Amino acid sequence: MSINVPRGTKDILPEEMFKWHALEELVRDTCRLYQYKEIRTPIFEHTELFTRGVGDTTDIVQKEMYTFTDRGDRSLTLRPEGTASVVRSYVENKLFGLPNQPIKLYYMGPMFRYERQQAGRYRQFVQFGIEAIGSKDPAIDAEVMALAMKVYEKAGLKKVKLVINSLGDTESRQAHRDALIAHFEPHIQEFCSDCQNRLEKNPLRILDCKRDRENPLMNTAPKLPDYLNEESAGYFEKVKHYLEVLKIGYEVDPNLVRGLDYYNHTAFEIMSEGEGFGAITTLAGGGRYNGLVEDLGGPEAPGIGFAMSMERLFLALEAEGKSFDNQESLDMYIVSMGDSAKDKALSFVSELREHNMSVEMDFLDRKVKSQMKSADRLQAKYVVVIGDTELETGKVALKNLSTGAQKEMTFEEIVENVEQLKLSWQEELA
Ligand code: ATP
Numbered sequence: 001m002s003i004n005v006p007r008g009t010k011d012i013l014p015e016e017m018f019k020w021h022a023l024e025e026l027v028r029d030t031c032r033l034y035q036y037k038e039i040r041t042p043i044f045e046h047t048e049l050f051t052r053g054v055g056d057t058t059d060i061v062q063k064e065m066y067t068f069t070d071r072g073d074r075s076l077t078l079r080p081e082g083t084a085s086v087v088r089s090y091v092e093n094k095l096f097g098l099p100n101q102p103i104k105l106y107y108m109g110p111m112f113r114y115e116r117q118q119a120g121r122y123r124q125f126v127q128f129g130i131e132a133i134g135s136k137d138p139a140i141d142a143e144v145m146a147l148a149m150k151v152y153e154k155a156g157l158k159k160v161k162l163v164i165n166s167l168g169d170t171e172s173r174q175a176h177r178d179a180l181i182a183h184f185e186p187h188i189q190e191f192c193s194d195c196q197n198r199l200e201k202n203p204l205r206i207l208d209c210k211r212d213r214e215n216p217l218m219n220t221a222p223k224l225p226d227y228l229n230e231e232s233a234g235y236f237e238k239v240k241h242y243l244e245v246l247k248i249g250y251e252v253d254p255n256l257v258r259g260l261d262y263y264n265h266t267a268f269e270i271m272s273e274g275e276g277f278g279a280i281t282t283l284a285g286g287g288r289y290n291g292l293v294e295d296l297g298g299p300e301a302p303g304i305g306f307a308m309s310m311e312r313l314f315l316a317l318e319a320e321g322k323s324f325d326n327q328e329s330l331d332m333y334i335v336s337m338g339d340s341a342k343d344k345a346l347s348f349v350s351e352l353r354e355h356n357m358s359v360e361m362d363f364l365d366r367k368v369k370s371q372m373k374s375a376d377r378l379q380a381k382y383v384v385v386i387g388d389t390e391l392e393t394g395k396v397a398l399k400n401l402s403t404g405a406q407k408e409m410t411f412e413e414i415v416e417n418v419e420q421l422k423l424s425w426q427e428e429l430a
């Protein structure tokens with residue numbers, strides 16, 4: 001009996017790895033420009049970190065966590081998201097004490113959620129996210145959104161929109177919360193059991209319910225922007241102002257609330273409008289979480305961040321008919337005939353690799369013809385054939401596979417001209 005991957009997970013095979021490498025490089029490069037530094041935290045944490053940090057009324061904590069007891073009787077959880085871990089590490093390692101503030105961090109790695117599998121929704125997926133901790137300047141809210149948009153832009157996506165809202169501060173949220181309870185309470189029997197539970201605990205989350213989305217009371221519910229106090233409204237205006245300064249288009253959606261409990265003030269999502277992207281249109285989500293650092297035992301340190309999954313970015317690219325170029329091609333394939341030629345091929349391959357060329361040869365004792373086929377399939381830029389004649393004369397015909405052009409060269413000449421060969425290959429193509 002064969003064993004398959006667990007539901008909701010998948011292998012990433014070598015043939016599609018180039019797009020992961022390309023995206024990872026794009027992400028790292030963008031973070032370097034914006035001065036966000038990478039942080040790597042463990043893949044599992046104490047369960048309590050997420051119940052406290054993400055919030056125990058959220059879908060993530062109530063239904064989606066991979067929680068287990070280890071052999072030492074500790075309750076541990078595979079991380080479902082990145083912010084709680086980053087904030088834990090920020091507090092534990094006292095990053096608030098470092099001279100350069102705010103602390104700007106990014107992470108990239110697998111997250112785990114027990115979800116119903118569908119396109120764009122997996123049980124293990126890779127998130128890239130950033131966190132800026134230690135500043136409540138609305139300009140950094142704009143920078144965080146700009147960075148997310150930049151990643152999609154560089155990846156080649158065109159049909160992307162930024163949707164923002166303000167959840168306000170504690171006072172504004174309290175006023176809105178009271179209004180929500182008054183609005184939903186008389187009709188709460190029409191709603192799902194989750195919403196009934198949410199009514200007292202966290203009525204805001206009713207607006208985020210996926211089952212009761214179509215209920216008419218959703219549209220007539222009290223809107224957050226109407227409950228913002230002066231300070232919160234002023235903050236939101238500044239965030240919008242800085243987005244305009246950065247020339248980033250956005251839409252305000254007064255019903256946008258985020259799945260996680262810890263958000264306040266700025267909340268945003270980035271959506272794909274690519275046709276064929278399917279029902280799940282959210283590419284990224286983020287927001288401000290003033291208070292979370294204190295909740296996790298740190299000093300007062302306001303933060304903001306976002307997370308996106310790489311998988312949904314790839315889906316959106318597909319929906320727009322785009323893809324990354326495969327840059328990971330082969331520089332040269334060495335074909336050989338006979339035992340002495342094989343010795344020479346082996347040492348020549350190794351020498352070229354010393355000079356930074358990616359080189360391949362035959363390891364199946366195949367005929368010249370099928371070695372040539374391999375070179376083609378691997379899209380080698382150059383191919384050389386080594387046989388008895390070449391061994392005697394010390395010269396080979398260097399063939400550019402894309403143009404068909406050939407040139408006689410000695411082995412030494414090839415090695416000496418490695419850099420130039422790489423360049424002229426591209427020139428000949430152009
Ligand atoms: P959704 O409403 O789609 O469930 P969410 O609110 O749970 O999203 P977040 O926790 O904010 O999502 O995660 C941020 C991003 O991570 C999402 O916008 C999406 O790109 C991605 N993401 C979330 N869950 C999954 C998943 N199960 N598989 C793939 N990507 C995911």
Ligand code: MG
Pocket residue numbers: 059259
């Ligand atoms: Mg979710």
